[in-house]
Amino acid sequence: MVTRLYTHPIFLEHITPPGHPERPDRLRAIERVLDDEAFAALDRAEAPEGDEATILYAHPQEFVERVRATIPDTGIARVDADTTASPKSWQAAVTAIGAANAAVDDVFRGNAANVFVAARPPGHHAEKTTSMGFCLFNTAAIAARYAQRQHQAERVAIVDWDVHHGNGTQDIFWDDPSVLYCSTHQMPLYPGTGATSETGAGNIVNAPLAPQTGSEVFRDAFLS
Template identity: 55%
Template sequence: MTTALLTHPDCLNHLTPEGHPERVARLEALLPRLEGKDLLRVRAPLAADDDLLLAHPQDHLDAIKAAEPERGIRQLDPDTWMSPGSLQAALRAAGGAVRAVDMVLSGEADNAFVACRPPGHHAETRAPMGFCLFGTVAIAAKHALERHGLERVAIVDFDVHHGNGTQDLVQSDGRILFVSTHQMPLYPGTGAPSETGPAGTVLNIALDEGTTGEVYRRILTDTILPRLRAFRPELLILSAGFDAHANDPLAGLSLETADFAFVTEELCRMAAEVCEGRVVSCLEGGYDLDALAESGEAHVDALIAAAR
């Protein structure tokens, strides 16, 4: 029984301006906390163009490749930057998610955590934004459906910001259930509960500033888990953002480290009921380094426990 950890040193070469919250130090804080744990360690491969084209059109790929600077850093939007290592890092993130799906569906691992950056859940069909270049979890979900023949995949995004990019990329596909919990109002300003998608497979849960772990746990138990069980996914993919932590500087929710452990445990328990425990988790946000490291470690510990 195995939990896979997929990461790559290339993900440290995506550079952002001094003071930018999505920085190299995020992985430098998290990865040491995972040393010595019972993990199958895998170097995240590069995504191929065919992987990216599962979710994005060719013109998006071409634009991102053309935007990477030969030196220095280049600003793509108010929040999103590229350096000479950014494309390689983003390809590792997407490739790691694809490889994690392969491992979990083949039985090589029971579940997996992809510890890569940049994150992906804000990247829309044709637009990088919110620190993100490619829609990592959407690519992973499409890979599971198109190449492994699954009929239903669920994505749960517990990052504090709405996964507008993931929603944009998957909402027209009735084979994918997308669930997002997020503070509202907050960047990017999308994710109203009325946004249910053309196939009715989007569940947006808007949280008030100050929402506590107690309230979040009740929402998970009373709303999210029943919806997942009714959908009966054959694979569960997580957008694991840890910026709903009370100490995160970019938002105002009040979750604690123990809440992320609880959420992971309950989602894994549901997955054990409906899809043989098959879970792939991909790192998204989390910008207080201590909170990220502690919550990320708790998340991985829960994945390991679920795989035993």
């Protein structure tokens, strides 16, 4: 079976301030790489807009409405010290959720062997009731819950290898043994969470790594 790729032009319309680390150029860089003939076999599809009701799988209604209220009619609104929203940010965030949920559908229904979602805004720093770290909603957490609710997955594993710890995903599943959250990340580094002692209900596995850690130690973290 094929590897499917989901993306959408709306992701480029989530605008952040000039020079912001999480800006449309990040997605353009991915697109340039995937345009190489080495990736010609990808099954490319336009990401569908998500069902807003699925946001409630990981976040309470009050929080969802608070995020919606931050979306400006013009310009850029600041959500926290490093997280911003622009007029198209809501649509971009909901489409990112739609892409992640469609990826879950594709794998469970046998339509694709695996799926890569090139989307923004990102998600793993958004806690249950807090947008932060460039993230409005926690797309990964919503997709995990979607797998459970729509496809009756008994257990879900989330493997996170971002340089930053996914504090939001950990927060949402902290006391839920039906979801295993594993993370490799640099420490010390933002957001300051991710110690090995943070184990939740026995379902949280953190492997903090020192700056400049090499590949051998990185692989050992996965094996151990």
